[in-house]
Amino acid sequence: xxxxxxxxxxxxxxxxxxxxxxxxxxxxxxxxxxxxxxxxxxxxxxxxxxxxxxxxxxxxxxxxxxxxxxxxxxxxxxxxxxxxxxxxxxxxxxxxxxxxxxxxxxxxxxxxxxxxxxxxxxxxxxxxxxxxxxxxxxxxxxxxxxxxxxxxxxxxxxxxxxxxxxxxxxxxxxxxxxxxxxxxxxxxxxxxxxxxxxxxxxxxxxxxxxxxxxxxxxxxxxxxxxxxxxxxxxxxxxxxxxxx
Amino acid sequence: xxxxxxxxxxxxxxxxxxxxxxxxxxxxxxxxxxxxxxxxxxxxxxxxxxxxxxxxxxxxxxxxxxxxxxxxxxxxxxxxxxxxxxxxxxxxxxxxxxxxxxxxxxxxxxxxxxxxxxxxxxxxxxxxxxxxxxxxxxxxxxxxxxxxxxxxxxxxxxxxxxxxxxxxxxxxxxxxxxxxxxxxxxxxxxxxxxxxxxxxxxxxxxxxxxxxxxxxxxxxxxxxxxxxxxxxxxxxxxxxxxxxxxxxxxxxxxxxxxxxxxxxxxxxxxxxxxxxxxxxxxxxxxxxxxxxxxxxxxxxxxxxxxxxxxxxxxxxxxxxxxxxxxxxxxxxxxxxxxxxxxxxxxxxxxxxxxxxxxxxxxxxxxxxxxxxxx
Numbered sequence: 266x267x268x269x270x271x272x273x274x275x276x277x278x279x280x281x282x283x284x285x286x287x288x289x290x291x292x293x294x295x296x297x298x299x300x301x302x303x304x305x306x307x308x309x310x311x312x313x314x315x316x317x318x319x320x321x322x323x324x325x326x327x328x329x330x331x332x333x334x335x336x337x338x339x340x341x342x343x344x345x346x347x348x349x350x351x352x353x354x355x356x357x358x359x360x361x362x363x364x365x366x367x368x369x370x371x372x373x374x375x376x377x378x379x380x381x382x383x384x385x386x387x388x389x390x391x392x393x394x395x396x397x398x399x400x401x402x403x404x405x406x407x408x409x410x411x412x413x414x415x416x417x418x419x420x421x422x423x424x425x426x427x428x429x430x431x432x433x434x435x436x437x438x439x440x441x442x443x444x445x446x447x448x449x450x451x452x453x454x455x456x457x458x459x460x461x462x463x464x465x466x467x468x469x470x471x472x473x474x475x476x477x478x479x480x481x482x483x484x485x486x487x488x489x490x491x492x493x494x495x496x497x498x499x500x501x502x503x504x505x506x507x508x509x
Numbered sequence: 510x511x512x513x514x515x516x517x518x519x520x521x522x523x524x525x526x527x528x529x530x531x532x533x534x535x536x537x538x539x540x541x542x543x544x545x546x547x548x549x550x551x552x553x554x555x556x557x558x559x560x561x562x563x564x565x566x567x568x569x570x571x572x573x574x575x576x577x578x579x580x581x582x583x584x585x586x587x588x589x590x591x592x593x594x595x596x597x598x599x600x601x602x603x604x605x606x607x608x609x610x611x612x613x614x615x616x617x618x619x620x621x622x623x624x625x626x627x628x629x630x631x632x633x634x635x636x637x638x639x640x641x642x643x644x645x646x647x648x649x650x651x652x653x654x655x656x657x658x659x660x661x662x663x664x665x666x667x668x669x670x671x672x673x674x675x676x677x678x679x680x681x682x683x684x685x686x687x688x689x690x691x692x693x694x695x696x697x698x699x700x701x702x703x704x705x706x707x708x709x710x711x712x713x714x715x716x717x718x719x720x721x722x723x724x725x726x727x728x729x730x731x732x733x734x735x736x737x738x739x740x741x742x743x744x745x746x747x748x749x750x751x752x753x754x755x756x757x758x759x760x761x762x763x764x765x766x767x768x769x770x771x772x773x774x775x776x777x778x779x780x781x782x783x784x785x786x787x788x789x790x791x792x793x794x795x796x797x798x799x800x801x802x803x804x805x806x807x808x809x810x811x812x813x814x815x816x817x818x819x820x821x822x823x824x825x826x827x828x829x830x831x832x833x834x835x836x837x838x839x840x841x842x843x844x845x846x847x848x849x850x851x852x853x854x855x856x857x858x859x860x861x862x863x864x865x866x867x868x869x870x871x872x873x874x875x876x877x878x879x880x881x882x883x
Binding site: 363368 | 521793802806881
């Protein structure tokens with residue numbers, strides 16, 4: 266499979282300016298970035314560097330001020346809000362730093378939520394959600410409410426929710442930030458497994474140095490400038506990225 | 510989405526109970542206001558509604574059965590001779606004084622009806638109260654729901670009307686109490702005496718139309734034949750009574766405003782609590798948007814909450830209304846006809862829907878990228 270064929274999500278010259286005229290603040294300078302199937306891309310940088318802005322753009326949550334995002338090679342520049350919502354629902358799973366589970370719902374219902382929005386029937390929804398919870402090691406916790414779960418368990422529920430629809434891309438914002446070291450390692454292992462065993466493209470945004478070793482490729486963002494960094498797991502030039 | 514909406518409501522019991530109380534208070538007040546108004550209007554139109562007379566002829570100055578002039582008695586034969594008329598009968602209506610059990614004299618509307626047809630006598634009579642009982646002199650029918658005012662009168666008891674003694678021969682059913690005066694029916698000769706009504710005049714001519722004739726067509730013919738009088742159908746009499754009441758009293762406006770206020774109170778309470786609940790869950794709604802909830806999903810979610818609150822609050826509000834109605838006793842007429850129940854149900858839904866509009870607007874404006882903020 267060629268590198269081009271493996272690319273799921275592409276940011277081509279994407280940049281972001283908030284505000285206008287003299288109040289304009291550039292959060293991200295134009296950058297090229299590719300997200301490929303079966304690999305973990307780590308985006309690192311300090312707080313306020315623009316990495317979350319980059320993730321929001323890649324997650325179709327924020328429109329870039331310049332450049333364009335391509336999903337499976339198709340440009341999304343002209344897509345309206347409803348189309349972007351549908352594309353997110355069908356192609357992108359999110360894992361947030363602040364778990365963001367729905368507090369009223371059980372773990373099973375939280376995982377089933379994206380399936381509900383896709384119109385999957387209730388029995389099938391429950392079966393898939395149960396399977397996914399088992400896959401992240403939470404069998405038996407189906408009926409637990411988020412407040413009854415530890416931080417690591419909540420994050421695993423969030424990962425199960427992100428994976429359950431079969432989304433090609435998993436975008437994770439600081440997934441280990443609120444977790445202790447052991448829980449953090451478990452979550453990262455799970456994300457690694459999503460990439461290597463399930464063939465998902467996993468993007469992790471973090472400033473946690475522990476995550477560095479889990480990435481296949483790494484992009485560093487500083488002062489709104491994103492650039493590639495060679496990391497230990499990269500395998501020669503063929504796997505090199507063209508991040509500018 | 511209904512299940513998710515229900516879970517969200519259950520998960521915040523304090524807020525949900527507060528919202529529910531708002532709905533219950535609103536339903537109760539809307540029911541109470543509209544029911545009292547309906548009861549009052551029912552009293553006002555009960556004479557028209559409880560009669561089988563198809564067409565009425567009255568003085569041209571008639572504004573209501575309580576504000577009317579009189580007609581020469583020849584109008585009865587004129588009406589009877591009109592094509593399409595099966596029968597015509599005189600009815601008189603005048604004022605008398607009746608002495609209540611506590612000795613207080615109160616005004617009474619005395620209706621005089623002519624045997625053997627007794628046209629103008631409401632059709633619903635208490636068991637044992639045959640119209641023929643009015644044939645004997647000095648006999649009257651009272652409204653059964655006014656009995657308490659006269660010390661639980663029984664047939665055969667005596668009553669004083671305009672200084673004359675009459676015997677209670679029977680009772681009318683279905684007429685609301687004190688509507689708005691005490692109503693009393695007697696044969697036409699006795700009624701003339703009780704109300705000092707001139708012998709050659711009548712108040713109304715009650716007309717029955719022949720089979721196959723429409724009341725409207727007969728009305729038009731009668732009007733053409735007797736241009737100096739006013740002719741109206743039973744339905745028109747009902748409307749006229751209602752219009753007279755609405756124009757002459759502020760009751761409709763007062764109760765209408767009360768109902769609107771009740772709806773606004775409900776909308777206010779529901780709106781504030783729903784909005785507060787949404788603000789508490791802004792991040793969760795942001796998450797839903799981020800993971801692919803469309804506008805339609807969010808509308809369905811919050812719409813379902815509004816429907817659930819209506820569905821829970823409506824029966825509780827009705828229960829509160831039924832309790833108050835029971836405690837008020839039969840002297841306060843608070844009917845709850847099906848149209849009122851369904852109107853208040855629809856209004857409740859509308860109130861909850863409108864109240865959730867602000868919360869919906871807020872949720873639709875949530876940036877999904879909010880989930881990335883600390």
